[in-house]
Each structure stands twice: as structure tokens, then as C-alpha cells.
Amino acid sequence: xxxxxxxxxxxxxxxxxxxxxxxxxxxxxxxxxxxxxxxxxxxxxxxxxxxxxxxxxxxxxxxxxxxxxxxxxxxxxxxxxxxxxxxxxxxxxxxxxxxxxxxxxxxxxxxxxxxxxxxxxxxxxxxxxxxxxxxxxxxxxxxxxxxxxxxxxxxxxxxxxxxxxxxxxxxxxxxxxxxxxxxxxxxxxxxxxxxxxxxxxxxxxxxxxxxxxxxxxxxxxxxxxxxxxxxxxxxxxxxxxxxxxxxxxxxxxxxxxxxxxxxxxxxxxxxxxxxxxxxxxxxxxxxxxxxxxxxxxxxxxxxxxxxxxxxxxxxxxxxxxxxxxxxxxxxxxxxxxxxxxxxxxxxxxxxxxxxxxxxxxxxxxxxxxxxxxxxxxxxxxxxxxxxxxxxxxxxxxxxxxxxxxxxxxxxxxxxxxxxxxxxxxxxxxxxxxxxxxxxxxxxxxxxxxxxxxxxxxxxxxxxxxxxxxxxxxxxxxxxxxxxxxxxxxxxxxxxxxxxxxxxxxxxxxxxxxxxxxxxxxxxxxxxxxxxxxxxxxxxxxxxxxxxxxxxxxxxxxxxxxxxxx
RNA sequence: CGGGGCGUAGCGCAGUUUGGUUAGCGCGCCUGGUUCGGGACCAGGAGGUCGGUGGUUCGAAUCCACUCGCCCCGACCA
Numbered sequence: 263x264x265x266x267x268x269x270x271x272x273x274x275x276x277x278x279x280x281x282x283x284x285x286x287x288x289x290x291x292x293x294x295x296x297x298x299x300x301x302x303x304x305x306x307x308x309x310x311x312x313x314x315x316x317x318x319x320x321x322x323x324x325x326x327x328x329x330x331x332x333x334x335x336x337x338x339x340x341x342x343x344x345x346x347x348x349x350x351x352x353x354x355x356x357x358x359x360x361x362x363x364x365x366x367x368x369x370x371x372x373x374x375x376x377x378x379x380x381x382x383x384x385x386x387x388x389x390x391x392x393x394x395x396x397x398x399x400x401x402x403x404x405x406x407x408x409x410x411x412x413x414x415x416x417x418x419x420x421x422x423x424x425x426x427x428x429x430x431x432x433x434x435x436x437x438x439x440x441x442x443x444x445x446x447x448x449x450x451x452x453x454x455x456x457x458x459x460x461x462x463x464x465x466x467x468x469x470x471x472x473x474x475x476x477x478x479x480x481x482x483x484x485x486x487x488x489x490x491x492x493x494x495x496x497x498x499x500x501x502x503x504x505x506x507x508x509x510x511x512x513x514x515x516x517x518x519x520x521x522x523x524x525x526x527x528x529x530x531x532x533x534x535x536x537x538x539x540x541x542x543x544x545x546x547x548x549x550x551x552x553x554x555x556x557x558x559x560x561x562x563x564x565x566x567x568x569x570x571x572x573x574x575x576x577x578x579x580x581x582x583x584x585x586x587x588x589x590x591x592x593x594x595x596x597x598x599x600x601x602x603x604x605x606x607x608x609x610x611x612x613x614x615x616x617x618x619x620x621x622x623x624x625x626x627x628x629x630x631x632x633x634x635x636x637x638x639x640x641x642x643x644x645x646x647x648x649x650x651x652x653x654x655x656x657x658x659x660x661x662x663x664x665x666x667x668x669x670x671x672x673x674x675x676x677x678x679x680x681x682x683x684x685x686x687x688x689x690x691x692x693x694x695x696x697x698x699x700x701x702x703x704x705x706x707x708x709x710x711x712x713x714x715x716x717x718x719x720x721x722x723x724x725x726x727x728x729x730x731x732x733x734x735x736x737x738x739x740x741x742x743x744x745x746x747x748x749x750x751x752x753x754x755x756x757x758x759x760x761x762x763x764x765x766x767x768x769x770x771x772x773x774x775x776x777x778x779x780x781x782x783x784x785x786x787x788x789x790x791x792x793x794x795x796x797x798x799x800x801x802x803x804x805x806x807x808x809x810x811x812x813x814x815x816x817x818x819x820x821x822x823x824x825x826x827x
Numbered sequence: 828c829g830g831g832g833c834g835u836a837g838c839g840c841a842g843u844u845u846g847g848u849u850a851g852c853g854c855g856c857c858u859g860g861u862u863c864g865g866g867a868c869c870a871g872g873a874g875g876u877c878g879g880u881g882g883u884u885c886g887a888a889u890c891c892a893c894u895c896g897c898c899c900c901g902a903c904c905a
Binding site: 273274275276277278279280281296298354370371400402404413418419420421471472480481565566577578666667668669670702703704705706707708736738739740741742767768769770771772773774775776778787789791799 | 828837840855862864866867896898899902904
């Protein structure tokens with residue numbers, strides 16, 4: 263392709279709204295353009311990158327015997343109602359009506375549709391196992407799109423589904439995907455860590471996420487550098503830093519603590535460490551049950567863990583509700599004589615002695631409290647792991663880092679096959695629900711995560727495998743070298759390089775800047791001066807190297823660079 | 828949904844506090860010329876319902892009300 267004939271609308275200035283590197287550079291480089299909040303157009307360069315990522319995904323999926331299909335994006339409401347997800351997705355699902363007022367939905371994922379397909383055709387254990395996948399547009403009405411293409415409402419996802427007759431079979435299908443995913447991320451130039459994850463709305467038992475560590479990520483992952491334990495903070499477990507502590511307060515008594523509300527303020531006021539204060543948080547179920555949650559003052563409650571332990575979604579009560587219920591401000595409520603349906607305490611509370619709780623009256627706390635004083639229904643691990651907590655596996659010190667989720671794999675089990683009646687007949691003649699797994703990769707996220715991780719202040723640094731072009735031939739003076747360059751351009755193309763030829767009638771500086779912004783891994787610079795000695799210059803985007811190469815050695819040089827990058 | 832910020836030419840911004848001719852600047856774009864290894868220079872030119880609606884006023888980009896859109900921070904997910 264000639265640059266002069268390409269549609270590559272690069273910009274010199276950052277778009278006003280773009281704060282993330284990937285957003286800035288993908289827009290500035292002419293890869294994407296915003297249409298609406300969380301909805302983007304892919305311009306030629308962006309489309310090329312996406313197609314290259316998809317190609318790698320297809321190769322790796324096909325390698326594990328998966329077969330590509332394409333399901334509809336526009337789906338009938340019935341199936342969603344059958345599995346209950348018409349409600350549980352709630353406003354995250356784009357719902358619409360047809361002209362007959364029938365409910366439809368734009369699919370946010372495809373477990374239901376895929377399971378129906380399996381139900382229709384996979385009747386016998388002889389038909390199993392199967393792995394089906396598609397690369398398709400998903401629609402999710404995200405409450406908050408973010409970071410350009412990092413989190414959007416319409417996005418391309420590779421999703422696959424495995425159907426097995428046995429649990430061992432599911433393990434195998436899952437393992438195949440795990441390996442395929444590792445290959446895909448490696449080939450697309452991403453370093454990922456695999457973390458234990460919450461299965462959330464998908465349901466099922468085990469699930470793992472593939473994470474790219476990056477400050478721009480909105481997930482947080484706990485990692486043990488010593489033994490490799492890794493988990494999303496939503497499900498991570500650990501031992502608390504200091505376990506057994508007791509305070510100086512020997513006697514239980516009410517203490518006047520005027521307008522000290524937060525844990526820090528109370529700790530300062532009383533002259534004890536925050537860990538000795540037991541925070542009381544009021545949670546409510548959707549049905550209106552009140553659950554008082556106790557946790558050590560230096561920790562936070564993990565709502566996802568809490569909800570799982572409790573068995574239903576819990577949400578923090580509003581300030582107004584707390585005041586009406588306790589007749590005290592949120593900062594002063596406590597477990598003693600609390601009129602709630604249930605009290606759950608985090609395990610971190612177990613080993614405290616003579617601790618401090620809210621007094622259920624404004625401006626008062628109670629010190630010297632012990633577990634016997636409180637009617638705790640159960641203890642559970644409901645706290646969010648902190649940086650520096652102790653690894654349960656090996657005793658190492660845990661780290662906490664931000665990460666971008668680029669893939670997620672689930673062992674679904676029989677959740678969907680049971681509710682939709684997808685059964686097969688086993689060897690013994692018994693009808694059994696098909697055992698399923700589901701597996702997703704965000705194609706656009708691979709692209710965005712790549713830019714987040716691989717960029718500098720000049721622009722993007724693509725890995726060779728998914729770069730929009732592999733080689734950019736930059737002509738310093740098109741009028742003097744056009745014929746020569748055309749020969750070179752044709753040769754590179756015929757040798758299999760994805761090459762663009764910057765033949766524009768503009769200054770050399772502008773061409774260099776554009777090339778660096780767009781992030782083409784290798785530039786071949788053609789200047790009349792160097793041509794006299796039969797040389798061209800090779801520039802490597804990643805390292806900034808400039809190497810003079812004899813014309814006849816160019817192909818060999820490019821091939822060796824291709825392997826490195 | 829809560830909190831914060833922003834909408835003025837294709838892009839980035841000034842002007843709004845304190846209302847007052849014809850709404851500015853840079854980049855980009857068009858024409859002509861000169862340049863040609865790090866976003867070139869000179870001359871000329873085109874391009875704007877100031878997000879929208881309604882109000883206040885002799886007069887509104889500027890004040891008021893409503894409204895739409897976008898971004899960022901907190902509860903969800905590839």
C-alpha cells in the first residue's frame with residue numbers, strides 16, 4: 263500500500279477526552295474513532311490490527327480442534343428468560359422490541375444460544391466432545407465505558423464453548439483452552455498472568471482470568487512472587503499480617519469520642535492501632551434483610567466475597583437507612599445489642615482481644631469488647647487482601663497490582679444444559695445434562711492492552727505479529743527515488759512482508775513522526791545520499807536503532823529482525 | 828446511579844468572571860511559489876446554527892432555566 267493513497271488520518275494533538283495511552287495513540291494514529299460513549303469505528307489501520315489478532319486466535323483455536331460458527335447477535339428474549347439472565351443481566355443487556363412488540367436482546371454473551379444449538383444436535387455421548395467458537399460482536403450496556411477501547415459497549419469477542427460427557431472431559435477441554443490462550447497471548451505480544459477468578463454472572467465452578475499487568479487496568483490481582491499464587495482480588499485469600507493483638511483496654515466501657523468517625527480518627531483519639539477497632543458495616547439484601555458485617559479496622563470488606571459467603575447479593579445500606587435503624591451515624595454503629603437479622607464477622611476479628619466497637623450512639627465508642635459480648639452468627643473470609651498480607655500457600659508476602667483482563671475461562675458444568683434441557687444419552691442409556699465450559703477473549707482488549715504496555719512518548723510500539731504494517735519504506739525525497747523505491751516495495755511484498763510505502767510529498771520529519779506514532783516496527787529509509795553507496799537505512803521502532811544496510815543484504819536483515827520482534 | 832470536569836471551524840485551544848460592532852489564535856485544508864534526513868518557509872484563501880431549547884435584555888458565546896452529549900473517579904465485566 264502507498265501511504266499517499268491510504269486512509270490514515272493521524273493527528274498531531276491529543277484528543278481532548280483521551281487520558282489513557284491506548285486511547286490517545288489509537289485515535290491519534292488513525293486506528294479508531296469514537297462514535298458514541300463506548301462505541302467506536304475501526305479505521306483501516308485498526309481493522310488490520312484486529313484482523314491479525316483474529317487470525318492468530320483462529321489458528322490457535324483450530325489447533326485444539328475447535329470449530330468456528332457464527333451465532334446471531336440479535337436474539338429472542340425467550341432463552342434469556344429460561345435461564346433467568348433476562349433479569350440477572352438487568353440493564354447491562356441491550357433489550358429491544360420488534361414491530362410486534364416482542365422482546366429481543368442484543369447478545370452480551372452466548373451461553374444460552376450455544377447451548378440451544380448443542381441441545382438440538384448433541385444427543386449421544388458419541389457426539390461428544392465438541393468445541394465450538396465464534397468471533398463476534400457482543401453488546402453490553404456498561405454503566406461506565408472507559409479508556410477508549412479498553413471497556414466498550416459494543417466489542418468483538420472470541421467466545422467458545424465446550425461440550426463434554428464427563429467431568430474429566432471438561433477438565434481436558436478447559437486445559438486445552440488454557441494452553442491455547444497462553445499461546446494466543448504470547449503470539450500477540452502480551453505477557454499475561456493467569457489468576458483465580460470469580461465466575462460472577464456466568465456461574466459454574468472454577469474460573470481463571472488472563473491478566474496483563476498495567477496501571478491502567480481496572481482489575482486488581484494478588485500475586486505471590488515466591489510461589490506464584492495469583493488471584494483476582496475479588497476471590498484472593500491470605501493470612502492477615504499481624505494476627506493476635508490485644509488492646510490496653512481491660513474493662514468494657516463506653517467512651518465519649520466526640521465527632522471521631524473514621525477508623526483512623528478513632529485510633530488516633532484512643533491511642534491504639536487501627537487493627538484494634540472493629541468496623542461495623544450494615545449491608546442489606548434485595549429482600550431487605552439487614553446483615554451487620556464486622557471487620558478489623560485496617561481491612562476492607564470485599565463485597566464479592568461477602569455476597570458469595572452469604573449466598574445472596576448484599577449492598578451497603580444507605581446513610582439514611584442506618585440513621586433510621588440505629589439512631590446513630592454510620593461511623594458510630596456497633597454490634598452490641600444491634601437490631602439486625604444476622605451478624606457476620608471476618609476471620610480477622612477472631613484473634614482480637616479487648617477491641618473497640620461503635621457505641622450505637624453518636625459520639626460514643628465502646629472499648630474493651632471481646633467476642634463473647636457479641637452474638638456473631640458466623641465467621642468467614644470476607645476481607646479484601648492487602649498488599650503485604652501473607653500467602654496461604656507458602657508464607658510469602660503478597661503483592662497487589664492493577665491489571666487488564668484479556669481473557670476468562672469458566673468451567674460451567676451443567677448450569678446451562680440443565681436449565682435449557684440440553685441432555686445426551688450416555689453409554690448406560692441414561693439421559694444426562696451436557697457438561698460445559700465457556701471461554702472468552704476480548705479481541706479489542708488485546709489491541710488496547712498491547713498499546714498500554716507497548717508505547718513511548720512518540721507513539722505505539724507494536725509487536726511484529728499484530729502491527730498494522732510490518733515495514734514502512736520512508737522516502738526522503740520521493741521525486742528522486744520513486745522508481746528505485748517501487749522496485750524495493752514490490753520485492754518486499756513478494757517476499758511476504760506486509761509493507762507500506764510512504765511516498766507522500768511531505769517532509770522527512772513528518773514521515774518519521776507518523777511512522778513512530780502509528781508504531782510500525784521497522785522502517786526502511788531511502789535517501790538519495792545513501793543510495794550512492796548502495797545502502798539503505800533500517801530503523802527499529804522498539805530500540806530506536808538505525809542500521810545502514812547494503813541493499814542486497816536488506817531482506818536477510820528484515821527477516822532476522824522479524825524473528826526478534 | 829452518586830461525585831468532579833468539559834462542549835466555541837476538521838483537530839487543539841483563547842474569549843464567558845464584568846453582556847456591546849464583523850467571534851479570535853495555532854495546527855490541518857485549498858491556490859501559487861521556494862524548500863527537501865526529524866512534524867519546512869513565504870504570500871493569498873476557504874471554513875463557525877459558539878452542543879440544543881426556552882427565557883432575561885435595546886443587545887447573549889457571555890446571565891438564568893431546562894436539556895443533550897463527552898471525559899474522569901467510585902458499585903459490574905472480555
